[in-house]
Amino acid sequence: MEKLDTILFYSLEKAIKSYRQFAQRNMMKNGFDLTIDQWLVLKAVSDNPDWTQQEIAEAAFKDFASVTRIVEILVKKQYLTRAIHSNDRRRFNLSPTDKAIANLQAMQPITERNRKQALDGISKEEVAHLDKYLTKIIENCKS
Amino acid sequence: MEKLDTILFYSLEKAIKSYRQFAQRNMMKNGFDLTIDQWLVLKAVSDNPDWTQQEIAEAAFKDFASVTRIVEILVKKQYLTRAIHSNDRRRFNLSPTDKAIANLQAMQPITERNRKQALDGISKEEVAHLDKYLTKIIENCKS
């Protein structure tokens, strides 16, 4: 497969970095004070308020340690509140604040626009293909 | 494009993270004491010994600041030597040491095997498609 596979992983790296920077720029431009990663974790918590931080970490493809630190920041920024879990004192109940809910909602259209713009000129079928191959790569790297 | 585009960017994120972890594991397993990023910078320097750090940064999709710090580490680990450029005293001449050249060479087959394994079951044509779309995404995110 000569140089093609070399190039592919470079493109993969560059594509996700480009999208992240693009999304972050648009987030800031619209006055939101969250990083992409903070947003990702906040969204995961909001969608799954009963999950442990470890489950959140898996969903957001993050390290447990990173989630601990990001949650800390989100609490400090008043996007999350943290209370001890009633049944299991090792865990926490994380709840998005009203501010968080409002911001997530306000960001939704921006996120959708970002994605649409990033995928401009790529058909639905092609996106489906793309996703299939990415999933295959993920599988292959488990070994 | 409903949820498909959502999923795609998650897959993209996960794919590159999976590959990085996979490659890093195999690197360590074979006794090399470099991170993927250090390897990337070292390789870029070796292939282009006359480039500025900024050019290296672009080639490796890295921030200038990151390259400065990675080069520091590579010098400390005795993979690079640094001398002031004869014509331009703002610049440095970076040269890979013998150890670096030997290690890069020794890692080459491992890197190739990593890539082959990660792309297992994906044809050459499909890889070319994949790359085309990734390049399109990179373009789209420039705006």
Next chain:
DNA sequence: TGGATTTAATTGATATATCAATTATAATTG
């Protein structure tokens, strides 16, 4: 020539990734 601008690299601050070690609690099991 000399002041303004550009370029190459560094530095500082903050956020995130990763690995290992640790703490606290819960669950298991002999």
Next chain:
DNA sequence: CAATTATAATTGATATATCAATTAAATCCA
């Protein structure tokens, strides 16, 4: 029940990403 094991989360150390500010040298140009 007590000892062991498993789980949830944190903490520390180091590496990298990002942005802004800074330093030093080169270039431009009136």
